[in-house]
Amino acid sequence: MIHFGDRLTNRISDLGNPTVVGLDPRLNQIPEFIIEKVIDEFGETTEAAAEAILEFNMGIIDAISDIVPAVKPQIAFYECYGYEGLRAYEETIKYAQEKGMIVIGDAKRNDIGSTAKAYAEGHLGNVDLFGTPTPSINADALTVTPYLGTDGIAPFTKVCAEFGKGIFVLVRTSNPSADEIQGQTLGDHLMDEHVATLVEGWGRDLIGDSGYSSVGAVIGATYPEEARVLRNLMPNQIFLVPGYGAQGGGAEDVKPCFHDNGTGAIVNSSRGIIFAYEKQGKPSEAFAETARDAALAMKEDLRKLF
Amino acid sequence: MIHFGDRLTNRISDLGNPTVVGLDPRLNQIPEFIIEKVIDEFGETTEAAAEAILEFNMGIIDAISDIVPAVKPQIAFYECYGYEGLRAYEETIKYAQEKGMIVIGDAKRNDIGSTAKAYAEGHLGNVDLFGTPTPSINADALTVTPYLGTDGIAPFTKVCAEFGKGIFVLVRTSNPSADEIQGQTLGDHLMDEHVATLVEGWGRDLIGDSGYSSVGAVIGATYPEEARVLRNLMPNQIFLVPGYGAQGGGAEDVKPCFHDNGTGAIVNSSRGIIFAYEKQGKPSEAFAETARDAALAMKEDLRKLF
Numbered sequence: 001m002i003h004f005g006d007r008l009t010n011r012i013s014d015l016g017n018p019t020v021v022g023l024d025p026r027l028n029q030i031p032e033f034i035i036e037k038v039i040d041e042f043g044e045t046t047e048a049a050a051e052a053i054l055e056f057n058m059g060i061i062d063a064i065s066d067i068v069p070a071v072k073p074q075i076a077f078y079e080c081y082g083y084e085g086l087r088a089y090e091e092t093i094k095y096a097q098e099k100g101m102i103v104i105g106d107a108k109r110n111d112i113g114s115t116a117k118a119y120a121e122g123h124l125g126n127v128d129l130f131g132t133p134t135p136s137i138n139a140d141a142l143t144v145t146p147y148l149g150t151d152g153i154a155p156f157t158k159v160c161a162e163f164g165k166g167i168f169v170l171v172r173t174s175n176p177s178a179d180e181i182q183g184q185t186l187g188d189h190l191m192d193e194h195v196a197t198l199v200e201g202w203g204r205d206l207i208g209d210s211g212y213s214s215v216g217a218v219i220g221a222t223y224p225e226e227a228r229v230l231r232n233l234m235p236n237q238i239f240l241v242p243g244y245g246a247q248g249g250g251a252e253d254v255k256p257c258f259h260d261n262g263t264g265a266i267v268n269s270s271r272g273i274i275f276a277y278e279k280q281g282k283p284s285e286a287f288a289e290t291a292r293d294a295a296l297a298m299k300e301d302l303r304k305l306f
Numbered sequence: 307m308i309h310f311g312d313r314l315t316n317r318i319s320d321l322g323n324p325t326v327v328g329l330d331p332r333l334n335q336i337p338e339f340i341i342e343k344v345i346d347e348f349g350e351t352t353e354a355a356a357e358a359i360l361e362f363n364m365g366i367i368d369a370i371s372d373i374v375p376a377v378k379p380q381i382a383f384y385e386c387y388g389y390e391g392l393r394a395y396e397e398t399i400k401y402a403q404e405k406g407m408i409v410i411g412d413a414k415r416n417d418i419g420s421t422a423k424a425y426a427e428g429h430l431g432n433v434d435l436f437g438t439p440t441p442s443i444n445a446d447a448l449t450v451t452p453y454l455g456t457d458g459i460a461p462f463t464k465v466c467a468e469f470g471k472g473i474f475v476l477v478r479t480s481n482p483s484a485d486e487i488q489g490q491t492l493g494d495h496l497m498d499e500h501v502a503t504l505v506e507g508w509g510r511d512l513i514g515d516s517g518y519s520s521v522g523a524v525i526g527a528t529y530p531e532e533a534r535v536l537r538n539l540m541p542n543q544i545f546l547v548p549g550y551g552a553q554g555g556g557a558e559d560v561k562p563c564f565h566d567n568g569t570g571a572i573v574n575s576s577r578g579i580i581f582a583y584e585k586q587g588k589p590s591e592a593f594a595e596t597a598r599d600a601a602l603a604m605k606e607d608l609r610k611l612f
Contacts, residue, residue: 024421027434035436044436076421079385080428081435082442083393090388110451111414112481112548115330115382122386128333129387130341130350136388145416147453147476149483170453175418177455180504184492191490191497198486242418 003208004141004166005238008102010210011069012266017299018258020104020240021064021291022270023073023092025053029275031284046081050088053078056287057092060274063288064295065099070140072104072240072268093139104240105139108170110152117155124167125159141166143218143240146195153202157215160206166214166238169199172230174220174243192226196233203237212238212264219257221267227256231264239265244298245272251301262306269298309514310447310472311544314408316516317375318572323605324564326376326410326546327597328576329366329398330383331359335581337590352387356394359384362593363398366580369594370601371405376446378410378546378574399445410546411445414476416458423461430473431465447472449524449546452501459508463521466512472520472544475505478536480526480549498532502539509543518544518570525563527573533562537570545571550604551578557607568612575604 012018027035030052038055042048061071071092078089093103109119118127123142126133144156144167156167172182172192182192196217203215213236219227221243231239239257244250244267257265272279276294277287318324333341336358344361348354367377377398384395399409415425424433429448432439450462450473462473478488478498488498502523509521519542525533527549537545545563550556550573563571578585582600583593 027436039436044438046435046442049435074417074421074424076415076417076424076428079392080424080433080442082396082428083389085428086385086392087389108417108451109382109414111380111382112479115380118380118382118386122382122388122391127386129352129355130333130345132350136352136386145414145451145453147451147487148479148481149486149488151481151483173418173454175454175457177457180455181453181497181501182455184497184500186490186492191487194490195487 001164003206004160004164004214005206005212005216006208006210007164008070008166008238008266009212009263011102015067015069016303017068018266018302019068019295019298020070020072020266020268021060021068021273021295022106022268023057023060023071023274024077024270025056025274026077027052029278030056031277031287033285046084049081050084053085053088054091058095059288060291061096061099061101063292065096065101067292067299068101068295070102070104070266071096072106074106074270090137093137097140102141103139104141104143104168105137106143108143108145110145110148112148113151113155116152120156120159124156124165125163141168143168143170145170146198150198150202157202157206160214166216168216168218168240169195169202171195171199171217172219172223172226174222178220178223193229193233196230199237200234207236212236216240218242221254221257224253224256231256231259241265241267245269251305254302255305258305267302273298307470309512310466310470310520311512311518311522312514312516313470314376314472314544314572315518315569317408321373321375322609323374324572324608325374325601325604326378326572326574327366327370327374327579327601328412328574329363329377329379329580330576331362331580332383333358335584336362337583337593339591352390355387356390359391359394360397364401365594366597367402367405367407369598371402371407373598373605374407374601376408376410376572377402378412380412380576396443399443403446408447409445410447410449410474411443412449414449414451416451416454418454419457419461422458426462426465430462430471431469447474449474449476451476452504456504456508463508463512466520472522474522474524474546475501475508477501477505477523478525478529478532480528484526484529499535499539502536505543506540513542518542522546524548527560527563530559530562537562537565547571547573551575557611560608561611564611573608579604
């Protein structure tokens with residue numbers, strides 16, 4: 001069994017590219033030629049929405065799978081269309097994995113123990129199907145929230161150990177009001193630093209040959225000073241870094257999320273890649289190749305850092 | 307538009323019963339006669355799992371809808387079976403609403419603003435379906451987590467205001483490790499008390515004629531001392547109280563979650579009701595009527611408090 005921390009680190013190293021592309025498919029930004037096709041076939045239904053999302057994602061994945069190590073579908077944009085949307089989410093995961101990509105499900109799940117176990121088994125492990133343990137959604141990793149403490153995390157780390165999967169725990173998010181909870185002061189340190197020490201402990205038994213744990217951390221790119229502190233508190237965590245591009249962070253902002261040797265972080269861009277055709281004024285038929293160009297530009301931007 | 311806080315308060319008052327039944331359908335506890343039937347029809351598939359869950363839930367709902375104001379399906383036990391499971395979740399919600407019940411989706415969702423908006427629209431409001439705003443999962447309320455602060459909550463409260471829906475924000479959970487984050491000390495108060503003041507603010511514009519807001523709070527029954535403090539900090543919040551029965555809390559433990567007049571809280575029981583037939587050694591064919599008996603016993607147990 002290869003640890004997830006090693007799998008991701010190795011794939012980043014093989015491609016020389018510490019980026020993950022966020023698959024956040026907003027229906028009103030999917031190219032018109034795809035929309036027309038699915039409405040022709042399925043009408044204006046949630047089934048059509050799911051097909052549009054899937055076709056769009058497959059185009060993106062085909063265009064980037066040889067240059068980008070991972071994709072991160074944000075499940076909110078799928079489950080908002082109910083079960084048809086979740087079908088598109090599952091099929092997107094399968095397709096990306098077939099193309100050799102690592103899939104980080106961005107779901108921010110968590111709950112008390114027995115419920116967290118159901119999430120862990122459903123998203124990463126096996127579910128009980130009439131007595132037979134069976135893979136279900138089967139992503140490679142999942143984002144989770146820490147608010148319930150160890151009880152809500154242990155079922156995930158158990159599944160990670162058994163199936164070579166990973167989790168990324170929310171520690172510091174990139175939004176303006178993050179400080180309302182994460183930035184509160186506990187004596188001489190901040191709440192997110194306290195959570196960082198918990199995350200470091202949760203990941204200690206899942207450190208692979210690369211030195212990185214299968215338990216990573218979500219660290220927003222918009223607080224570079226704080227990122228430096230968190231990097232020291234979690235030396236073995238891979239940082240999943242949202243906030244590059246659309247959320248305001250640039251390459252210099254994400255630099256403190258990496259170790260000095262350029263490892264230990266993977267930077268996400270969603271809209272900046274998948275809807276690059278809009279920003280660049282390209283025809284929508286060129287959405288996939290424009291996404292590839294944007295992904296290559298991001299790779300070069302990050303490569304300059306080290 | 308009737309505020310959710312009023313709808314729930316009125317329904318509790320009409321039935322004289324401040325309880326919500328958690329629909330957490332574990333496949334290995336669903337009666338054998340249902341399992342055999344769905345396997346006959348669909349084989350050992352996720353479709354069969356979804357059908358078993360739905361048939362079981364419908365039996366429970368039929369048995370309790372005239373005595374219990376609300377059900378709370380825990381989405382983890384549905385989405386672990388992928389899109390077929392989510393279909394069962396959606397159909398459960400529709401069925402319970404047709405029978406006059408209020409449905410609280412227990413999903414603990416949250417994310418940054420634009421993503422939280424997708425969750426809010428998908429679970430409670432309308433999604434964009436090719437330009438037409440369309441209801442999707444359409445629960446009456448949803449549980450959410452607070453870790454990202456106001457940004458992650460505002461999209462939900464906006465949808466609540468527009469559609470007469472509600473949210474319950476995690477403040478104090480019932481699990482043993484809850485203290486690791488929620489019980490941390492910020493100067494002279496605890497983190498959960500800080501979150502309580504945020505929740506009180508988030509709900510201030512959604513207070514109805516009943517005096518209760520459509521923004522409620524999840525308050526575990528296993529910390530009665532802390533519940534008293536939180537009750538004072540959030541006078542207008544309806545407390546959704548897990549932890550009664552299976553998680554160790556009894557009627558006396560949940561008492562501090564209510565105001566002195568017996569309003570302001572709704573107490574959840576899941577396994578203690580839906581799988582009561584196992585604990586009482588009844589034949590599985592009697593699962594629904596045994597659930598009704600257990601729900602009536604719980605109602606009596608709580609009624610003695612005030």
